[in-house]
Amino acid sequence: MKVYGQDYRTIWLKPQDHRVVQVIDQTTLPHRFAVVDLHTMEDARQAIAAMTVRGAGLIGACAAFGMYLAAMESPESEFRNYLNAAGDALKGTRPTAANLAWAVERMLGAIAHAPDVAHARLIAMREAMAIADQDVDHCRRIGVHGLHLIRDIAQRKPGKTINILTHCNAGWLAFVDVGSATAPIYAAHQAGMDVHVWVDETRPRNQGASLTAWELGQHGIAHTLIADNAGGHLMQHGLVDLVITGADRVTRSGDVANKIGTYLKALAARDNGIPMVVALPSSTFDFALRDGVAHIPIEERDGAEVRYISGLNSQGCVESVRICPDLTPARNWGFDVTPSRLITKLICERGMCDANEASILSLFPEQRK
Numbered sequence: 508m509k510v511y512g513q514d515y516r517t518i519w520l521k522p523q524d525h526r527v528v529q530v531i532d533q534t535t536l537p538h539r540f541a542v543v544d545l546h547t548m549e550d551a552r553q554a555i556a557a558m559t560v561r562g563a564g565l566i567g568a569c570a571a572f573g574m575y576l577a578a579m580e581s582p583e584s585e586f587r588n589y590l591n592a593a594g595d596a597l598k599g600t601r602p603t604a605a606n607l608a609w610a611v612e613r614m615l616g617a618i619a620h621a622p623d624v625a626h627a628r629l630i631a632m633r634e635a636m637a638i639a640d641q642d643v644d645h646c647r648r649i650g651v652h653g654l655h656l657i658r659d660i661a662q663r664k665p666g667k668t669i670n671i672l673t674h675c676n677a678g679w680l681a682f683v684d685v686g687s688a689t690a691p692i693y694a695a696h697q698a699g700m701d702v703h704v705w706v707d708e709t710r711p712r713n714q715g716a717s718l719t720a721w722e723l724g725q726h727g728i729a730h731t732l733i734a735d736n737a738g739g740h741l742m743q744h745g746l747v748d749l750v751i752t753g754a755d756r757v758t759r760s761g762d763v764a765n766k767i768g769t770y771l772k773a774l775a776a777r778d779n780g781i782p783m784v785v786a787l788p789s790s791t792f793d794f795a796l797r798d799g800v801a802h803i804p805i806e807e808r809d810g811a812e813v814r815y816i817s818g819l820n821s822q823g824c825v826e827s828v829r830i831c832p833d834l835t836p837a838r839n840w841g842f843d844v845t846p847s848r849l850i851t852k853l854i855c856e857r858g859m860c861d862a863n864e865a866s867i868l869s870l871f872p873e874q875r876k
């Protein structure tokens with residue numbers, strides 16, 4: 508996608524030195540665009556843990572490249588043990604997104620049968636790049652399928668703007684390119700349709716305000732930032748045609764873990780008869796789980812993210828300020844689970860389905876037990 512008119516992915520191998528992985532630093536956006544070099548597996552681990560990179564798809568891709576860096580730096584004599592330990596370290600960074608463990612396991616599987624360390628290193632590089640390329644391809648396909656939904660809405664209100672509400676950032680910054688929830692929006696924009704996006708700010712880390720607003724702006728897509736609590740009001744007044752979010756983990760029965768607050772949007776959408784659609788690549792499914800509320804691990808983060816807010820001050824410097832009394836305690840859950848009954852459709856690279864086991868498995872017959 509474009510940054511100041513230039514094409515970028517969120518992660519890539521440094522062209523002059525393939526032993527270095529480069530990522531866009533998401534902690535400095537939207538105020539500063541910066542690229543960070545990752546030299547070691549530990550750099551990749553920290554980039555995920557500190558949310559230099561974030562979003563389910565990109566976390567998976569970064570873990571894959573982290574495994575590649577581990578393969579490059581490992582002593583030959585302890586290669587297998589080193590890679591297994593690297594995989595555990597990467598998987599330990601963030602618990603909710605299914606893509607992380609998926610990518611690590613795929614990397615370990617790819618190198619398992621390499622005849623020697625030199626081959627294993629080459630395979631690791633190719634596999635990490637294949638995971639990144641697949642992420643892009645799957646997101647593009649999500650766009651193709653999701654465009655049908657937006658076209659249906661456009662036909663019901665000819666000549667009028669289609670208003671789409673999204674939560675958090677499931678855009679190209681959350682993946683390697685294109686994004687999941689944003690893919691149908693980019694496709695509709697490209698097809699010349701009049702789309703406008705309501706962007707939830709997404710407290711406490713404000714991925715909507717900082718990232719979704721920034722990336723939509725880079726692509727010239729009409730959008731408006733709203734407070735997290737505004738969505739219900741807009742829905743009651745006919746100002747939302749469709750809610751599209753991404754997902755961090757989806758069970759085989761269609762329960763969806765996504766950024767905290769998604770469940771409340773789904774409740775409001777249901778109350779107002781508005782379609783609530785979730786877009787995800789297949790790497791976000793967790794086919795081992797059924798009951799998402801009971802079994803999806805929910806990341807709990809530092810309460811400081813709730814107690815403080817950061818932004819540009821009047822001098823143009825990034826500043827963090829406390830918004831509550833000094834001693835007020837805070838809790839900070841990163842995700843919630845929306846039960847499948849509140850979800851109108853799931854869109855993945857294989858097509859669109861209902862959020863129930865039979866419909867999901869009709870797209871993924873190989874997951875039938």
Ligand code: MRU
Nearest residue numbers: 561562563676677681753754766
């Ligand atoms: O905590 P983050 O920023 O890594 O959260 C993940 C997300 O961006 C959202 O939950 C998103 O909607 C799904 S990730 C494609």
